[in-house]
Amino acid sequence: MLNFNWLSGVSHETARMVFFGLFIFIGMLILLISNAYAFKGIETERRHWWNNLKLWGLVVLGMLFTVYYIF
DSSP states (O other), X not given: OOOOGGGTTSOHHXXXXXXXXXXXXXXXXXXXXXXXXXTTTSOGGGXXXXXXHHHHHHHHHHHHHHXXXXX
């Protein structure tokens, strides 16, 4: 059904660098999210650093990056 024979010539290291490059790209997209959107639904006086969705997105992305890098 799906023919991926055209990928057989790509080395393991090249595929790995492309994959990790996508992680870095996603991290940059997370950083572009505005703070107003990241703190949406939380009153201004009740905002704390742990409520920032950008921070949690980067933490989860970092954990996935680490797991994929090790294995």
